[in-house]
Amino acid sequence: MATGYSYHPDLLAHDTGTGHPERPARLSAAHEFLQTHTWYPELVQVPPTAASLAAIERNHKARYIEHARAQIAAGANYLDSRDVAVSAQSFEVALLAAGAGINLCDAVMDGRIENGFALIRPPGHHAENDQALGFCIFNNVAIAARHLRAEHGLGRIAILDWDVHHGNGTQHSFETDPDVLYISLHQFPFYPGTGAASEIGIGPGAGSILNCPLPAGSGAVQYELAFHQQIIPKLDEFRPDFILISCGFDAHENDPLGSMELSTEFFGSMTEWMLEVAHRHCAGRLVSLLEGGYDIDAMRTCSARHLDALRRA
Numbered sequence: 001m002a003t004g005y006s007y008h009p010d011l012l013a014h015d016t017g018t019g020h021p022e023r024p025a026r027l028s029a030a031h032e033f034l035q036t037h038t039w040y041p042e043l044v045q046v047p048p049t050a051a052s053l054a055a056i057e058r059n060h061k062a063r064y065i066e067h068a069r070a071q072i073a074a075g076a077n078y079l080d081s082r083d084v085a086v087s088a089q090s091f092e093v094a095l096l097a098a099g100a101g102i103n104l105c106d107a108v109m110d111g112r113i114e115n116g117f118a119l120i121r122p123p124g125h126h127a128e129n130d131q132a133l134g135f136c137i138f139n140n141v142a143i144a145a146r147h148l149r150a151e152h153g154l155g156r157i158a159i160l161d162w163d164v165h166h167g168n169g170t171q172h173s174f175e176t177d178p179d180v181l182y183i184s185l186h187q188f189p190f191y192p193g194t195g196a197a198s199e200i201g202i203g204p205g206a207g208s209i210l211n212c213p214l215p216a217g218s219g220a221v222q223y224e225l226a227f228h229q230q231i232i233p234k235l236d237e238f239r240p241d242f243i244l245i246s247c248g249f250d251a252h253e254n255d256p257l258g259s260m261e262l263s264t265e266f267f268g269s270m271t272e273w274m275l276e277v278a279h280r281h282c283a284g285r286l287v288s289l290l291e292g293g294y295d296i297d298a299m300r301t302c303s304a305r306h307l308d309a310l311r312r313a
């Protein structure tokens, strides 16, 4: 079955300014490199379109969405904090990034593709329902999860977040929801400060959050242990109807922000383990959305290794 790919050059129009690590070249370099592969023409192009406000409002407060739109329209250089640099096109680009995830999910549910990857920016997993944070404006993966439940009637969604940072926004979106399992592997202690192992969900959502905090310097040995002792058993117990990946490449050994030691090849291994879970429980249905990743060469090679695993599933 086919693998979908979502990218559009309009995603480069979100200008974060000189010297910012979350820069357009992350995407343009990866996209150019992907096109050099013999398998690139086999990918099913699933172009992003702007997410509707209704889709965004499933995860974000209407007053926050309007605040973001108005601040950016007024020419703000930052949204909510100096952490989130914005430019004139940032609101439209953020809608496009969220729409990429939605379109890939629709393509999987329509049977056009089995799985897919969205090469998008801005990233999403730090965005709270009422606040921009950590380079993120809208929480792309949370919006995709809510779309799958609202528009496709799916019961249980699993989100695996292997970005080197904890996805505070995603956890907060679903920590009281027993039907969305959020699993994160991340450097800890580290930005944004959340993601302790003791954070397991609240009330009816208790047990639907699995945090695997790892010390700086962790590599394949520690990640593989977390997958096989905690993450895969948890997913098998949850039996997801759909798997979403918050796919950061900033746990790569060359990343300038993260301090982890993962190789490009290891991102392929993690992808393959998740595909095995997806085939056991949900007919291989899996959509992966780019989060962080700030070394340009690692962005190229990890995107290619990740997509190569998806297409061979």
Ligand code: ZN
Residues within 6 Å of the ligand: 163, 164, 165, 248, 250, 291, 292, 293
């Ligand atoms: Zn990150």
